[in-house]
Amino acid sequence: MYYQQPNYYYGYYPYPVPAYRVPEPIPTDEIQRISGEATWTMGGESTKCGLSWSTNNHMTVAVGNNSPYTCGQRIRVRNPETGKAINATVVDTVHGFPNNRINLHRRAFEALGANPNQGILHIEIEPVRDEEEGRKGEYLQEIVQTAFSQANVRGYDFLGKTEDTSSFVTENYNFFVQTNEGDYSVRGTVSFHPESDQIAALNLEII
Structure with a gap:
């Protein structure tokens, strides 16, 4: 009802x-x-x-x-x-x-x-807050959901960003993954050029 x-x-x-x-x-x-x-x-x-x-x-x-x-x-x-x-x-x-x-x-x-x-x-x-967002959160979340297709990615925290001497920005995220067996976290890192948006590196790790 x-x-x-x-x-x-x-x-x-x-x-x-x-x-x-x-x-x-x-x-x-x-x-x-x-x-x-x-x-x-x-x-x-x-x-x-x-x-x-x-x-x-x-x-x-x-x-x-x-x-x-x-x-x-x-x-x-x-x-x-x-x-x-x-x-x-x-x-x-x-x-x-x-x-x-x-x-x-x-x-x-x-x-x-x-x-x-x-x-x-x-x-x-x-x-x-804006500083909690980052630029690549939703992009990376789609990749996490594809990688863990049998799970439900229910959100993420933006952990911060760094810039290196080659002008690439690296953003770090913590994704919350829900399964029938229990919940766990996936640490996601993505490096990209802030002007061209070119992705240089991407890494996912269960923590």
């Missing part, structure tokens, strides 16, 4: 859904974590952002139409109960959602260690 709005499907929630207080807007130039709630969806063929729900290996999210988070922006969503976190890409908006409520793709919901049958998940939300 599901709650249903156009293009959105929510897991059954057996109790009356409490009213949501709309918090003060989050300044986009400040980093702060807020507590909120997440539901889940299987997505739809079209989104208000023009981005597919399959973006970022389905680590995707819809936010309120007045949210400070914008289309294509990545936000960090954490389940305080399990400690699991993902970086989700904003691909859609939902009219009337307060700033502390989001709608995750089902795969993202499950990547947080949640059972879809619970319907609503208490989470923490914060924007991913």
Whole structure:
């Protein structure tokens, strides 16, 4: 049994859904974590952002139409109960959602260690800062997902970058990989020329 709005499907929630207080807007130039709630969806063929729900290996999210988070922006969503976190890409908006409520793709919901049958998940939300992004995170994530095709890559942390004397930039990432047997991390390193975008070296290592 599901709650249903156009293009959105929510897991059954057996109790009356409490009213949501709309918090003060989050300044986009400040980093702060807020507590909120997440539901889940299987997505739809079209989104208000023009981005597919399959973006970022389905680590995707819809936010309120007045949210400070914008289309294509990545936000960090954490389940305080399990400690699991993902970086989700904003691909859609939902009219009337307060700033502390989001709608995750089902795969993202499950990547947080949640059972879809619970319907609503208490989470923490914060924007991913520019310095946490790097340039090659999504590129490398696609390669990790291909290399570990039977697993689910649920996000990554940007660990930093270095520049060498040959003008190449090296970026380091930690990818979170989820399997039926358990979770593990993959360290990814990619070196590239910042102007031509030419890839010089790439390395993946299970840690």
